[in-house]
Amino acid sequence: xxxxxxxxxxxxxxxxxxxxxxxxxxxxxxDYYLFWYKQPPSRQMILVIRQEAYKQQNATENRFSVNxxxxxxxxxxxxxxxxxxxxxxxxxxxxxxxxxKLVFGQGTRLTINP
Amino acid sequence: GAVVSQHPxxxxxxxxxxxxxxxxxxxxQATTMxxxxxxxxxxxxxxxxxxxxxxxxxxxxxxxxxxxxxxxxLTLSTLTVTSAHPEDSSFYICSAPRxxxxxxxxxxxxxxxxxTVL
Numbered sequence: 001x002x003x004x005x006x007x008x009x010x011x012x013x014x015x016x017x018x019x020x021x022x023x024x025x026x027x028x029x030x031d032y033y034l035f036w037y038k039q040p041p042s043r044q045m046i047l048v049i050r051q052e053a054y055k056q057q058n059a060t061e062n063r064f065s066v067n068x069x070x071x072x073x074x075x076x077x078x079x080x081x082x083x084x085x086x087x088x089x090x091x092x093x094x095x096x097x098x099x100x101k102l103v104f105g106q107g108t109r110l111t112i113n114p
Numbered sequence: 115g116a117v118v119s120q121h122p123x124x125x126x127x128x129x130x131x132x133x134x135x136x137x138x139x140x141x142x143q144a145t146t147m148x149x150x151x152x153x154x155x156x157x158x159x160x161x162x163x164x165x166x167x168x169x170x171x172x173x174x175x176x177x178x179x180x181x182x183x184x185x186x187x188l189t190l191s192t193l194t195v196t197s198a199h200p201e202d203s204s205f206y207i208c209s210a211p212r213x214x215x216x217x218x219x220x221x222x223x224x225x226x227x228x229x230t231v232l
Contacts, residue, residue: 031217043226052217101148104159
């Protein structure tokens with residue numbers, strides 16, 4: 001079974017600075033998708049970014065980018081120019097091939113200091 | 115983006131009663147929906163996959179007689195917590211991909227339902 005591990009329960013960063021959230025996973029599949037979801041205090045889950053394992057190029061979405069290291073099974077999220085609205089729980093997720101269901105990591109609570 | 119709603123957003127019930135939670139896709143049809151459970155300050159744990167027109171698929175360790183799932187239409191899935199007990203108190207979240215099947219499709223999540231069993 002696939003597993004997803006986020007080893008940082010909490011992180012904090014100064015506003016306008018850059019922060020990186022870590023995620024590792026375990027799978028025997030060769031093609032898969034990885035996601036980062038954000039859960040703000042409202043608890044509404046929001047997709048931040050996704051990465052297909054077959055694509056070597058790291059995904060980027062405005063201030064959000066990933067560092068995808070397939071061999072190391074690592075999928076970190078970099079947030080540049082952090083904003084107060086970025087404060088939330090961030091979950092790394094693996095999509096189980098053929099089932100569309102997601103396996104989530106434990107989450108990292110990100111605090112933005114003004 | 116697509117919208118998924120849940121009702122109620124918050125429910126309190128007495129131990130031994132049953133509670134029904136609805137999950138609706140408002141602007142797309144969802145042949146598949148997922149139900150998650152989230153304990154305070156913890157991650158989302160998948161409970162089951164809800165399939166329109168067929169039986170739900172439950173994850174290992176989830177009691178299917180306890181958590182009844184019905185996917186009656188292409189826009190509605192319901193989760194019924196039967197004979198609820200205080201340990202069932204949790205935050206329940208549903209999600210649905212706009213596109214069924216395939217890989218990498220964005221899941222749209224409902225806002226969640228907080229269940230408190232007294």
